[in-house]
Amino acid sequence: MYTKRRQPQRRNIYHFTGPVAVIGAGVTGASWAALFAAHGLFVRLHDQNPQRLASGLERARKHAIFLADHGMANPKSVEVGLRTLKPCTELSEAVDGAAFVQEAVFESYEVKGAVFEAVGRYAPRHALIATSSSGLSISRMQTAARYPERCRAGHPYNPPHLIPLVEIAPGEHTAPEAVEAAQQFYEGVGKTPVVLKREVPGYLANRMSAALWREAINLVLDGVASVADVDRAIHLGPGLRWAVMGPHLLYHLGGGEGGIRYHIEHLRDAKEAIWQDLDDWKKMPPETTETLERGLPGRGEL
Incomplete structure (x- = not known):
């Protein structure tokens, strides 16, 4: 059934009481961090490169302030989010207690697989894990995950803090409830998710x-x-x-x-x-x- 597009309403984001971890402080990661912080979430931004982490943190702050200045985010939420936005050089610190993990590292199975494996070791079992990959197979990445049922693609159209689209694609082992929870989470931060019924190269x-x-x-x-x-x-x-x-x-x-x-x-x-x-x-x-x-x-x- 075709339904009219509606403006996403802020809701209880999947009962997320823990922080949101963004892994990778490049252009995409900084944009994700800005979006999450602009909605008042406790965000941890990780990158193993200290210089990239510092520049990504500064970029995220500027993006979040831009959203507030242009009426695209509640200034009070932005203030809260920026006050708690935390840079982390250690991945284990970033995902400790995290309820949602948004991966945004280099487009490589080896690099992303290492992140999935590490997140499985250090994040809570209930944590949702999303890859920002634009074309790699989520099913292949899941082979490195300790809890593959919690993993799926959450591919943005860049920059994610401005463009509403996010594509949710399940892998071979993704649980249906993980897809539904991710959809609710993204809607809660103002995104408009589209959900693929199965994974295809390039998504939609x-x-x-x-x-x-x-x-x-x-x-x-x-x-x-x-x-x-x-x-x-x-x-x-x-x-x-x-x-x-x-x-x-x-x-x-x-x-x-x-x-x-x-x-x-x-x-x-x-x-x-x-x-x-x-x-x-x-x-x-x-x-x-x-x-x-x-x-x-x-x-x-x-």
């Missing part, structure tokens, strides 16, 4: 983006249009619609009184003709990088 948003980008590249390589015009065709056309609603609802509305059924019945042949003409290469053509670079402005021009 990146998977659909990859499909669109392949065709965008192909249109340039085939000489159909320039890089600039392909980009304009998206951001000045369907991109404006997509900022409001997704493709299924758009076509449902486009079908008028008949809805999606009318749309499919009357445009099936036209859509199928386009699909038959789309390329389906699985490896990026070797000329892609140089061709796109020639069509894009230099970094200094942006």
